[in-house]
Amino acid sequence: MKEVKHYINGQYVGSASGRMFDNINPATGEVISQVHEAGEAEVDAAVKAARAALKGPWSKMTIDQRSKILHAVADGINARFDEFLEAECADTGKPKSLASHIDIPRGAANFKVFADMVKNVATEAFEMATPDGTGALNYAVRRPKGVIGVISPWNLPLLLMTWKVGPALACGNTVVVKPSEETPTTTALLGEVMKDAGVPDGVFNVVQGYGGDSAGAFLTAHPDVDGYTFTGETRTGELIMQNAAKGVRDISLELGGKNAGIVFADCDMDKAIEGTMRSAFANCGQVCLGTERVYVERSIFDEFVSRLKVEAEKLVIGPPDDAAANLGPLISQKQRDKVLSYYQQAVNDGATVVTGGGIPDMPDALKNGSWIQPTIWTGLSDDSAVINEEIFGPCCHIQPFDSEEEAIAQANRLPYGLASAIWTENLSRAARVAGQVEAGIVWVNSWFLRDLRTAFGGSKQSGIGREGGEHSLEFYTELKNICLKL
Ligand SMILES: NC(=O)C1=CN([C@@H]2O[C@H](COP(=O)(O)OP(=O)(O)OC[C@H]3O[C@@H](n4cnc5c(N)ncnc54)[C@H](O)[C@@H]3O)[C@@H](O)[C@H]2O)C=CC1
Ligand SMILES: O=C(O)/C=C/C=C(\O)C(=O)O
Numbered sequence: 001m002k003e004v005k006h007y008i009n010g011q012y013v014g015s016a017s018g019r020m021f022d023n024i025n026p027a028t029g030e031v032i033s034q035v036h037e038a039g040e041a042e043v044d045a046a047v048k049a050a051r052a053a054l055k056g057p058w059s060k061m062t063i064d065q066r067s068k069i070l071h072a073v074a075d076g077i078n079a080r081f082d083e084f085l086e087a088e089c090a091d092t093g094k095p096k097s098l099a100s101h102i103d104i105p106r107g108a109a110n111f112k113v114f115a116d117m118v119k120n121v122a123t124e125a126f127e128m129a130t131p132d133g134t135g136a137l138n139y140a141v142r143r144p145k146g147v148i149g150v151i152s153p154w155n156l157p158l159l160l161m162t163w164k165v166g167p168a169l170a171c172g173n174t175v176v177v178k179p180s181e182e183t184p185t186t187t188a189l190l191g192e193v194m195k196d197a198g199v200p201d202g203v204f205n206v207v208q209g210y211g212g213d214s215a216g217a218f219l220t221a222h223p224d225v226d227g228y229t230f231t232g233e234t235r236t237g238e239l240i241m242q243n244a245a246k247g248v249r250d251i252s253l254e255l256g257g258k259n260a261g262i263v264f265a266d267c268d269m270d271k272a273i274e275g276t277m278r279s280a281f282a283n284c285g286q287v288c289l290g291t292e293r294v295y296v297e298r299s300i301f302d303e304f305v306s307r308l309k310v311e312a313e314k315l316v317i318g319p320p321d322d323a324a325a326n327l328g329p330l331i332s333q334k335q336r337d338k339v340l341s342y343y344q345q346a347v348n349d350g351a352t353v354v355t356g357g358g359i360p361d362m363p364d365a366l367k368n369g370s371w372i373q374p375t376i377w378t379g380l381s382d383d384s385a386v387i388n389e390e391i392f393g394p395c396c397h398i399q400p401f402d403s404e405e406e407a408i409a410q411a412n413r414l415p416y417g418l419a420s421a422i423w424t425e426n427l428s429r430a431a432r433v434a435g436q437v438e439a440g441i442v443w444v445n446s447w448f449l450r451d452l453r454t455a456f457g458g459s460k461q462s463g464i465g466r467e468g469g470e471h472s473l474e475f476y477t478e479l480k481n482i483c484l485k486l
């Protein structure tokens with residue numbers, strides 16, 4: 001059986017304890033590899049390697065040299081595109097049609113964009129008067145933050161891990177990455193690409209394992225890490241924050257959401273249906289930016305619900321290699337149990353199940369996969385957990401509204417504030433509503449349209465800080481002001 005190891009100081013190594021866990025393909029339920037579980041010893045070795053590499057050749061390179069190497073990393077991902085695709089789809093079960101358009105290309109783009117960006121960063125300077133009349137010049141320089149702990153989730157494994165590693169390395173940091181236990185493979189494979197691209201040993205390290213009481217917790221408790229960046233559940237973010245507080249380490253957290261879509265009667269209905277389909281069901285609903293609450297103006301409510309139902313019922317559920325499939329499984333049986341418990345809760349709370357609500361009938365070879373039906377509800381009242389808690393499955397609840405104020409109030413009533421999608425052809429209204437929705441990211445007449453130069457992150461309990469563009473450079477560097485007396 002294939003083994004997935006840690007990548008520490010440029011070498012693939014197993015765990016001293018010999019502890020391993022199964023990596024399961026969620027499309028088939030089959031064990032596809034054995035993953036080494038890092039203990040404190042492996043995490044410590046990875047952090048030590050990263051610390052040493054900070055002072056090594058990496059820190060002595062010019063920005064141009066570093067940028068060139070990171071372009072080589074992107075090229076290396078593209079050169080091994082099919083291998084990354086295969087590995088990502090085996091770990092997640094997602095359709096190849098999706099991963100080949102989103103996950104793998106973004107894995108490469110995340111290096112290219114930040115490799116270019118660091119070459120074009122200006123710095124601030126202030127001339128000041130001094131009593132002796134000669135003056136002083138204040139200028140700021142950016143220095144790497146140091147060793148960065150990266151903890152990434154399973155829904156977009158390569159994309160979200162490189163979204164952090166790309167800028168971290170571009171800024172001259174070194175990293176220790178802890179990928180999700182559900183999706184260890186592409187992060188491990190990236191070690192080979194790093195080596196081939198000429199990234200010095202110790203700059204990029206990977207420790208495999210679980211979160212609590214395992215590699216994740218050991219990494220966030222390690223005193224010699226300078227900052228953490230995390231994407232995942234809000235409660236996990238709180239735990240990471242507690243650990244990071246010891247030693248006053250910086251954090252960037254991109255956390256859960258319960259995002260609202262707002263569909264006005266003056267929308268282009270075709271666009272709103274197409275966008276809501278993607279925002280509710282893409283990646284089997286496992287996108288933190290997804291729309292689980294859809295508010296539709298009452299005059300078009302019935303038409304919207306019936307059209308969304310028709311489209312949801314056209315989704316083709318199937319394994320990664322099925323070219324027609326556009327809905328894969330959930331990541332695990334555990335996640336399916338969680339999502340199914342909300343499906344049951346919806347029924348208990350009196351929802352009208354417009355479509356779905358259960359497990360699809362799959363052929364024998366796929367019977368043990370974590371398959372689930374795309375589901376739409378109406379009729380729940382605001383106190384139902386189904387419309388208050390992040391489900392992270394292919395489902396949404398649709399509710400009518402009568403006024404712009406009511407739609408905004410509904411969108412804002414939860415403690416989350418990650419993303420929102422507004423559908424209207426009236427641009428004044430779009431700007432007015434977008435300005436009032438409490439979310440870090442608002443899309444108008446689109447969803448998941450990403451420009452990597454823009455600020456990305458959540459407000460309220462959906463996160464702390466922003467990454468993307470210069471915001472990533474801000475997080476992954478320390479600004480030092482030098483006051484030069486003239
Ligand atoms: N992108 C997102 O916003 C994601 C949201 N979720 C949400 O979280 C729910 C539960 O999924 P999980 O996989 O349990 O999410 P999670 O937040 O526990 O896992 C994300 C990452 O954090 C690590 N982790 C977990 N506990 C940790 C700890 N105490 N210290 C350090 N690292 C830790 C995990 O090993 C994984 O690498 C999902 O149902 C979904 O609602 C899950 C994954 C991604
Ligand atoms: O950076 C992106 O484009 C996508 C981000 C998506 C998430 O953070 C998520 O689903 O967790």
